[in-house]
Amino acid sequence: MQQPPARRYSMDRFASELDFTDTRPVLFDVGWEVAKKVGGIYTVLKSKSPITVEEFGGRYALVGPYNQATAATEMEEMEPGPLFGPVIARLRERYGIIVHFGKWLVDGYPKVLLIDVNSSMHELDKWRGELMGGWDVPGDFECNDGIVFGYQTALLIREFTQIYRDIRLIAHFHEWQAAVGLIVARIWNVKFASIFTTHATLLGRFLASGGVDLYNQIAQINVDSEASRRGIYHRHWIEQRAAQECHVFTTVSEITAYEAERILRRRADVIVPNGLQVKKFTALHEFQNLHAKYKEVIHEFVLGHFYGHYNFDLDNTVYFFTSGRHEYFNKGVDMFIDALAGLNYLLKQRGSNITVVAFIIMPAPTNNFNVESLKGQSLIRDLKRTTTHVVEKLSDRIFEATARGQMPDVNDLLKEEEIVMLKRRIYTVKQRNIYPPIVTHNMINEGKDEILNHLRRVKLWNDPADRVKVIYHPEFLSSTSPLIPLDYPDFVRACHLGIFPSYYEPWGYTPAECTVLGVPSITTNLSGFGNYVHTNIEDHDSKGLFIVDRRFKAPNETVDQIIDILWKFCQLDRRHRIELRNRCEQMSQMLDWKNLGKAYQEARHLALERVYGPVDQPDIGALKMCAPPPSSQMCGVCGVCGVCLTEMQRCVVVDMCSSS
Helix, strand or coil: CCCCCCCCCCHHHHHHHCCCCCCCCEEEEEECCCCCCCCHHHHHHHHHHHHHHHHHHHHEEEEEECCHHHHHHHEEECCCCCCCHHHHHHHHHHHCCCEEEEEECCCCCCEEEEECHHHHHHHHHHHHHHHHCCCCCCCCHHHHHHHHHHHHHHHHHHHHHHHCCCCCEEEEEECHHHCHHHHHHHHCCCCCEEEEEECCCHHHHHHHHCCCCHHHHHHHCCHHHHHHHCCCHHHHHHHHHHHHHCCEEEECCHHHHHHHHHHCCCCCCEECCCCECCCCCCCCHHHHHHHHHHHHHHHHHHHHHCCCCCCCCHHHEEEEEEECCCCCCCCCHHHHHHHHHHHHHHHHHCCCCCEEEEEEECCCCEEEECHHHHHHHHHHHHHHHHHHHHHHHHHHHHHHHHHCCCCCCHHHHCCHHHHHHHHHHHHHHHCCCCCCCCECEEECCHHHCHHHHHHHHCCCCCCCCCCEEEEEECCCCECCCCCCECCHHHHHHHCCEEECCCCCECCCHHHHHHHHCCCCEEEECCEHHHHHHHHHCCCHHHHCEEEECCCCCCHHHHHHHHHHHHHHHHCCCHHHHHHHHHHHHHHHHHHEHHHHHHHHHHHHHHHHHHHHCCCCCCCCCCCEEECCCCCCCCEEECCCCCCEEECCCCEEECCCCCCC
């Protein structure tokens, strides 16, 4: 395909337009998920953008691979300005690299440079040989794309520093897929300040999902050998090399720093917790109103899903859920299901009138909606239309009778045809002779799905006698769905409790999102978020932030902890649930990027200092620098936050450490 002509830039025009009085550095956030939703890093980059734009203005841009399908809805292309235009033009003229420039259609509208990987794919063999000494990486298309994108990014950085020799440049790389650019630019001795953040280690995730007791055995593991055995050594090598080559290495939590020190062989310089955009309501009742509004949507879905076996009171029904990647063990779905089975036993044994409907929202391969699920929603919507029509007619008859000064005759309110219509609907609803489905879709390889098999094993199959009902929704939620027409945040608001007993969770956006949305949640002391809450919030249980022990307790003891929390939650009346939601929502400010973004400021300051020499200390508010006590030799405990650390470690704690 013929490429359009490159735009040529006059350096004289450029010099006249660029503001040379602006002494701020330029910041690139480099990530695989820029303007492309894949996982949690998309959320990090998207939600962090407004405060970063506020700090850097037009000197901030995100760099990622171009994906035509996602860019069409995520990005608005535009002409590059005087800062990035000459660099983009030079990449095109010298190397044939196509860069799509524009603004990301998210809050803050940050600039994005999306690089077309295919425009340099012919260089793959050459670049892979230079980087990895000719290793053969057959069939790993993601790694191959990462290598090409990495070299393109390194060329972008090199050309930028050659054009603007007096502008300080920070490039912050997120995860291994984007990290090749860091490695190559460092090999080329390009002068720029580099930061690498691992949001989770590759090998750590593999080991955890394989049943290895990661946190207790990690010191004895030969990480290179394990990576080779699992066929991911080339990816692991990129991740490890990036961690060692960067000027500042960061992770999202203390638990991940512990893991990274052993797997990537470098202790994190700064801990950068993941934040969220927090939008506070002007009145407390506003988010309660949203809960009630979206709960009605779930009520309607439940009525349809359980038609024919609807024998419970929605006023005494609570909605629990878990969600995330389809990682049965890492996400703690095994414990979630075991806890539901235990709760079901308790509720039945003690004659409770509470019904729990538990949702599992985890994408898995499917080929269509379950016919029974669709039929239930169709029937209930038809029933609603019918009853609405009858109610309108009743209202008209009552109005007309009273307008004539008469009391309406109850026997004349319903006409014969309306009675027949209602009887037909009732008959249809009662004609169900099978249990409501557990799963809402037709699954591919249903017999091999661990979640579905576990539900069957503990006999949670929506028996009318059960007090705990389960709905497994193996697809992302969407307001356009014919089943549950809600986007994920609205669905979360509608629920009463989120349950995330993860084993491997470097941060844990799902419970954090619950907090911001005012929904109580359960997490573990092996998640970054759980550790953060445990360290920084006193009496967190009373605020709807429950933490169970997965590190030091046996699995059955952890399940018992979860069952105990669920049972106590089921005993709360509506008023106490509202109070708990209020206290939970009040904790959301703790997770605002306006607070947690200070950790990123510190990482950037440290990187600039290590490359360009002393720089002005940024205004980081109540942020504290953790350091070992004076008596420390090679290892000690931070006098501020009590975290174990090596002599040279610097750890960021925002606002929450008690003053020393």
